[in-house]
Amino acid sequence: MTSDELEQLLVQQPVAVLHRLARGRVHRHFRAGKRRLIELILQHSSQNLAGLESDVLALIAERQSHPQPPQPPARPASRAVVAPPRRTAPRSGEQETTEAAVSLAAWLEGIGVPAPQPFVPDPWQEDALAALDETDVVVSVPTGSGKTYVAVEAAKRAIAHNQTVIYTSPLKALSNTKYTEFSRIFGIDKVGILTGDRQENGQAPLLIMTTEILRNLLYDAASGEIDIRLDTLGLVILDESQYIADPERGVVWEETIIFCPSQAKLLLLSASIGNPQDIADWLTSIRPTTCRLVRHSKRTVPLRAGYLHPNGKLVPLFKTATIPSGHAGHLHPEAKRLFFEYEEETLPSGRPRR
Amino acid sequence: MPPSIHPVDLIASLRQKHLTPAIVFLTSRRACDEAMESFDHADIVLPPVRQDAIAAALERVIAQYPSVADHPLIPTVQRIGVAAHHAGHLPSWKIAIEELMRQGCLDAVFATTTLAAGVDFPARTVVITQSSIRKSRDFTDLTIGEVQQIAGRAGRRGKDQVGFAVVTPSPYIDLGVLTKGFTGHPESIDSQFTISYPMVLNLLKAHPHEQIHAILAKSFAQFQLNQRAELLERKLDALHVQMEPFGPRVCTDWVSQWQTFDQVRRQRPQRHQVRRHESPELSARFHFMTPGRVVGLARGRGIVLRQYRSKGQKNPMISVLRLDGAVTECPASNVGDIFDRVFECDETPAFPWCSAASFDELSYQLTELPARLPTLPIMVPKDSEVLPDAIVQSLGDFPCPSCPSRPACQKDFATALRLRQEQHRHTKSIQALRASLWHRFQERVEVLQKFGYLSPSAHLTDEGEWARLIRIDHSLLITELIRAEAFTGADPALLTGVMASITHDDDRPGSFPRISSGLSSLLGQVRKLAESLSPYEDPPLLRADVAALAERWIADPTLTWIGLCRLTTMAEGDIYRLLARTLEFLSQIHTLRATHPGLAETASRAIALIRRGVLEELP
Numbered sequence: 001m002t003s004d005e006l007e008q009l010l011v012q013q014p015v016a017v018l019h020r021l022a023r024g025r026v027h028r029h030f031r032a033g034k035r036r037l038i039e040l041i042l043q044h045s046s047q048n049l050a051g052l053e054s055d056v057l058a059l060i061a062e063r064q065s066h067p068q069p070p071q072p073p074a075r076p077a078s079r080a081v082v083a084p085p086r087r088t089a090p091r092s093g094e095q096e097t098t099e100a101a102v103s104l105a106a107w108l109e110g111i112g113v114p115a116p117q118p119f120v121p122d123p124w125q126e127d128a129l130a131a132l133d134e135t136d137v138v139v140s141v142p143t144g145s146g147k148t149y150v151a152v153e154a155a156k157r158a159i160a161h162n163q164t165v166i167y168t169s170p171l172k173a174l175s176n177t178k179y180t181e182f183s184r185i186f187g188i189d190k191v192g193i194l195t196g197d198r199q200e201n202g203q204a205p206l207l208i209m210t211t212e213i214l215r216n217l218l219y220d221a222a223s224g225e226i227d228i229r230l231d232t233l234g235l236v237i238l239d240e241s242q243y244i245a246d247p248e249r250g251v252v253w254e255e256t257i258i259f260c261p262s263q264a265k266l267l268l269l270s271a272s273i274g275n276p277q278d279i280a281d282w283l284t285s286i287r288p289t290t291c292r293l294v295r296h297s298k299r300t301v302p303l304r305a306g307y308l309h310p311n312g313k314l315v316p317l318f319k320t321a322t323i324p325s326g327h328a329g330h331l332h333p334e335a336k337r338l339f340f341e342y343e344e345e346t347l348p349s350g351r352p353r354r
Numbered sequence: 355m356p357p358s359i360h361p362v363d364l365i366a367s368l369r370q371k372h373l374t375p376a377i378v379f380l381t382s383r384r385a386c387d388e389a390m391e392s393f394d395h396a397d398i399v400l401p402p403v404r405q406d407a408i409a410a411a412l413e414r415v416i417a418q419y420p421s422v423a424d425h426p427l428i429p430t431v432q433r434i435g436v437a438a439h440h441a442g443h444l445p446s447w448k449i450a451i452e453e454l455m456r457q458g459c460l461d462a463v464f465a466t467t468t469l470a471a472g473v474d475f476p477a478r479t480v481v482i483t484q485s486s487i488r489k490s491r492d493f494t495d496l497t498i499g500e501v502q503q504i505a506g507r508a509g510r511r512g513k514d515q516v517g518f519a520v521v522t523p524s525p526y527i528d529l530g531v532l533t534k535g536f537t538g539h540p541e542s543i544d545s546q547f548t549i550s551y552p553m554v555l556n557l558l559k560a561h562p563h564e565q566i567h568a569i570l571a572k573s574f575a576q577f578q579l580n581q582r583a584e585l586l587e588r589k590l591d592a593l594h595v596q597m598e599p600f601g602p603r604v605c606t607d608w609v610s611q612w613q614t615f616d617q618v619r620r621q622r623p624q625r626h627q628v629r630r631h632e633s634p635e636l637s638a639r640f641h642f643m644t645p646g647r648v649v650g651l652a653r654g655r656g657i658v659l660r661q662y663r664s665k666g667q668k669n670p671m672i673s674v675l676r677l678d679g680a681v682t683e684c685p686a687s688n689v690g691d692i693f694d695r696v697f698e699c700d701e702t703p704a705f706p707w708c709s710a711a712s713f714d715e716l717s718y719q720l721t722e723l724p725a726r727l728p729t730l731p732i733m734v735p736k737d738s739e740v741l742p743d744a745i746v747q748s749l750g751d752f753p754c755p756s757c758p759s760r761p762a763c764q765k766d767f768a769t770a771l772r773l774r775q776e777q778h779r780h781t782k783s784i785q786a787l788r789a790s791l792w793h794r795f796q797e798r799v800e801v802l803q804k805f806g807y808l809s810p811s812a813h814l815t816d817e818g819e820w821a822r823l824i825r826i827d828h829s830l831l832i833t834e835l836i837r838a839e840a841f842t843g844a845d846p847a848l849l850t851g852v853m854a855s856i857t858h859d860d861d862r863p864g865s866f867p868r869i870s871s872g873l874s875s876l877l878g879q880v881r882k883l884a885e886s887l888s889p890y891e892d893p894p895l896l897r898a899d900v901a902a903l904a905e906r907w908i909a910d911p912t913l914t915w916i917g918l919c920r921l922t923t924m925a926e927g928d929i930y931r932l933l934a935r936t937l938e939f940l941s942q943i944h945t946l947r948a949t950h951p952g953l954a955e956t957a958s959r960a961i962a963l964i965r966r967g968v969l970e971e972l973p
Contacts, residue, residue, distance in 0.1 A: 024539045114512065143507065219825070244546075251546060258573060272499065272540045278578070304519070305536050308364070310359040312359065318536075326538070
């Protein structure tokens, strides 16, 4: 879809959809009118139209699968003659709250194992991989969306070009897990692991280490004790890069990114964060190529929230089966009642004031 | 009603609704272990087929990690199909549990939220029992990002059509935090750039001092500071626009001109009053002569009952209760000393200026006062506002009174001054934002110059050349220890003990083996040094008990892992982490082999000795 087509599509959407799209993309989007909103959204996502497109299509699909409650009958047109009844607004609000909450059976529906189907990469995964051929990429997607697939595919491509790939994780334990996992995928002789005091298969094309170790390597390279392998370094994958905000260790990620050799591509994989665009802009400002941001907020496996009372009763947590994004107050009446009861009984002074 | 659901019931209801496999996040390791124990009395047993599956899967893990073989929890896990996974366990055991979970052998895992990021296995369901997380000593609410990270473990791609996040209440829960976390948009993240000593040394090794500015400017921290600075610059531009109508008038800088004129105009009439009134010293002292204050007069002490200003008197006055019980009036200037002692005084509006009970009490207190009392140090404020006489006298020289633009100036002055001050403020903060990283870097450079790691021209000295290789926490302490030759002649056990106490930053109490006298005297030295370095680097905890544990592991090569764990109440996983971190520190010391061959040799011997048993299993 070209940007013009996308714009056409956006124009056809109701403003509510546009506002949902703008959330997290456009600052103070609620102040903007429809036309301005579309302009801002497109401007913001100009680097990542595919991501925007997938979000738009997802939203449209979601709206179609949950048809809106019938609109209240149109108000009599004779507005000039009779003053409109004052209670209209609250009544429509009431209608929303009395909308039937989802039942437990409906909430549990669909549980189980999906029929096995051939693995088809998501559009965002394809997108990230395609972009990685030319530029650095920042990926910010929900936990469990398949970031590892991107890492593995990217590593495969780089290795095919006789390049060295470095994969870093924040924790030693995660490094070990990844070492086992990657050894299974690439073959044991293709994967090496570096820790503070030990190297295993240090000449392998894919090296796994913690970010601190990579930082130390880069410092050694910068001060002249050149590790010959940095010349062939083609790809650096920083997993869990939301650690850049860790109060104690975040600085290590910054140092690593600053000193990363410019011929190597950077792939930052991160869980959902609020400002991935900032990270991408930062990379663009310090790296030779423009950084591409790939983000989306839709989970591959949909998530539902439930409430389990201490007496063993399970009820949905929200009024809708899916999690109502942006509406923390839309609790299931039964969950609300049970939790209130729980607080009344367990806290001697009743509900704590916050 | 119980404060929270019983673990056995929880698992039972999850199984009944086909919500397994599940990860149950609990508040603490202890909660996880207790949840496991609560299954001891439950008569739920897995069908034999599944028990065999678990045994087979464990068999494969044991082949790789032998230490899993005799783990005490294996029978329980096999019987009930539920396990615990937290930082108190050995890494190999955690790997075993993760493997079991991945193969679908387990129904549930109890885990701690603290390590939600380190839990690398998904499940159909996650159960959340708390809304806060322990972060360095106290509990803080989960952020939206953290809730989503935890909930994100639910739903395995290709194995589940839907994932479930189930909230179950416990005394530690605030439903609002969780619902906000589920539905909200994750928080923005901010840079946490800090400049450490090894960073400074390594930067200066590779780049000349002049280039560092450019390198620091490439950090995400500076990027975000620049964003803020740009915001301010935009405000500044807006201010410039607002300032336009207040451009030059008859005089170029009419705002300053009017400001001086205005100040002078206000001050002139006051000059007479100032002379008639009390000296600044007296007004400063008078402030402290409040009811109940003990003061020294020419004839003995008294307690102030009230203070007042009388029309007939030049000086402010006080009423004083004297030693003989008399109430006298005296000018405040007659007071000699103001003592650092105030009594309760129940004031009343009429004579004797305090209630009868309070009067008796004060009279009694006055007789009981010690002979010597500390006097109150009173700062006399300098009246800096006062302009020099010359300017004040020259009011006639100001062009303003007869200036044609006087009415305009008078009208616009307030707005123009406010805008100009705002402009100054913004300019200053922009400068601060742009340069703060550089200043922090310079501070570090100065400290390193003071200790002799850097020459005055900011080049690495010989000391700096090797010190830059120590790139760990508390690097300054370690390099200073090496320079003080604290480790000369130390055997591997002593070195390991000291390093262990420097690495360990957890203050969980526990019982530990006794410490050897050699190590304890060395630790005393380290403590002294750490204290003297505390202005430049936060001192580590330096726990002697932890040091003793590490020392024991090195000193006695026949000691088994089980034997080591028996010596202490520390959890297995913590001991492992302690030794692993110590290993990291030792290997940093090992990199100094060019300059400190003896020490590096000791370190490498220590490394060889640490790496045995469980510690050899994982890279």
